[in-house]
Each structure stands twice: as structure tokens, then as C-alpha cells.
Amino acid sequence: MVVPHQESDRLRTLTPYGSPMLATYGQRVAGFLIDIGIPAAVLAAVMIAALMTRDWSVVLVVHGVALAVGLVFVVWNSCWCQGRKGQSIGKWVLGTRLVAAATGEPVGFRNAAGRQVAHLLDGLPLWLGYLWPLWDEQHQTFADKVCSTLVVQADV
Secondary structure (H helix, E strand, C coil): CCEEEEECCEEEEECCCCCCCECCHHHHHHHHHHHHHHHHHHHHHHHHHHHHCCCHHHHHHHHHHHHHHHHHHHHHHHHHHHHHHCCCHHHHHHCEEEEECCCCCCCCHHHHHHHHHHHHHHCCCCCHHHHHHHCCCCCCCHHHHHHCEEEEECCC
């Protein structure tokens, strides 16, 4: 059950527990960009350094190690941190968190990992699922709907 509440001429939605308010689309996008920007920047810097050696064996080894470290970071950030505490680094910086829609509590590692896999649905068709929060009442992507999650304002 969702209780609507008017604030600043925008419809905000409170959970049955009285709060928290839903994250804005801008917060969601900026948090995502931070979450992918960190490993992407590190990977790019390491790969540029490896390419400067002009030794393909070094490039291949560094590429493999960098991809493995990047994958570990993504699993730690998106599944462990977000599942356990509700916040990835990007969500922490933007003041949002991921919660189960039914309880308002963090979703746990397994459900956070499942949500990451479910984000594949957001890319179908033409990335529509990533735009869906713009007009959805609960500001949910397709992955959020499948996994029954919400991205909300973090407690201050």
C-alpha cells in the first residue's frame, strides 16, 4: 500500500512506514555514473599505461587482471554493499539507498545480485527500462519492478 503526499508541487510517495521518499531520476542516474565511472576510469588508466609498454603480453596480462579486479569491485559495490546496507558508493554520495518495496529494508546480497542481472531487461527494447522511472509512479526501472525494490532517499 502506498500513501501519496504532495510536497513542492511534486507527487512524493511514502512507504507504509511513513517515509522514506523516492529518489529522483537525477539522483539515480548520477549514482549509476559514479558506480560505473570508478571502475571504468581505473581500467582506462591501467590499460593506457599497459599499452604504452607496446608489449602485447603485458597488455593481455594487465587487461585480464584489470577486468578481474573491476568485476570484483562491481560485485562488492553493487551486490555486497548495496545488498547489505542499501548503498553503493554512488548511492552513498547521492544520498539514496536500495530497499525492498515491502519492508523498506536492504535487500541482501542475493537479491541485489539478482537485480543487477535483471538490469539486462532495462536495456530491452532501446534502453526503455532505464527511462521508465521518469514516468513511473514509484520511479522504478524494469529491474526494480521484477525484484520488488525501490530506490529511496537515505535517512539523514
